[in-house]
Amino acid sequence: MCGWCVRIRRRRPGGSGSGPPAAGAHPIPGSLLATGAGKPVRIRLHRRKLAQGQDKMDWRLKVGRQAVLARLPFGHGLRRAKRRLFGYQPNLDNLRSTIEAWTQMRQGLERAGGAIEGATVLEIGTGWFPTIPVLQCLQGAKRVYMSDLNVHLDEVSFTATLDFLRQTWPDDARLRAIRTRADLPLTYLAPFDVNDLPDGSIDLVTSRTVLEHIPPTDLVQLFKALRPKLSARGRMVHLVDHSDHLEHSDKSITKINFLTWPERKHAWVNRLTREGENRLRHHEYPALFAEAGYRVTLEEHMVHEPTRQLARSLPLQPHYAAMTPEQLATMASLYVLEP
């Protein structure tokens, strides 16, 4: 059995959990428009194949490299120039898992009574490859606001995303017809200021692997600020990766290695890299959502069984040592929220 897709717990108001996914279920629908509705949900994150040697980068080396890159003068401009000159080859497995993630998010949204069709969408933290916003447009969103802390997306990464989607759905005429970003109802807001959005203008807020990068107090502040921006049908759907992201490229550490660090060390690593995760566990998010004025209308999560088994043997910090192995080993969550 795949270590990632071990257990999914589902909670709906007034409903009970559903069983595990059927073996062999594949979340990418054959048609770009299909939701794959009826197929079991399977939360799967960062299960990408790493090139030989890529999984051997010591996490300390990675932190050092990120610390230097984050401080390079004109670093962002240099990276853009490099992309324009030499093109950009995205990690295809990562893009594929992004499509799967959006399929799961859309299924969750629909089960909670929402829909992408006709919706004005705000995506928080679009990143470099706007896979999800392009799919949302093609699946009927009226407009998609892509947003980010800083400018990451450019025409090179947009074209790379489009090429990948065309390879995935070679028969889709609409994908073939897109030439530039302007051919889709897309708006890029970076650096993002929530005050730029008119009140009542957003039907759906989405994010994938973003909330874990936002400190808890900032998360509450952002979600509070977004509340008046939501329309009467306003909803949110968020997919969160709770794993230690340094483990993605250093398989010698556990998926919850960062829970063994004192707060000072964790803050220090985040300061060095100018990013990092908040270490919030799955069950700690709903209280923050409630503080910001939202209720969870659908929630699904995935427990990583090998981590559940070894959790008790790790030298965890007291805050985490008080949690159950299942809480510690919950590696991915899907939340659908309503004000």
Ligand SMILES: C[S@@+](CC[C@H](N)C(=O)[O-])C[C@H]1O[C@@H](n2cnc3c(N)ncnc32)[C@H](O)[C@@H]1O
């Ligand atoms: C791991 S990347 C995910 C990118 C994209 N959502 C995806 O699935 O490929 C995290 C993204 O979140 C953005 N981000 C982090 N904190 C944010 C915040 N407070 N507000 C908006 N975006 C944020 C980062 O700039 C980055 O683009």
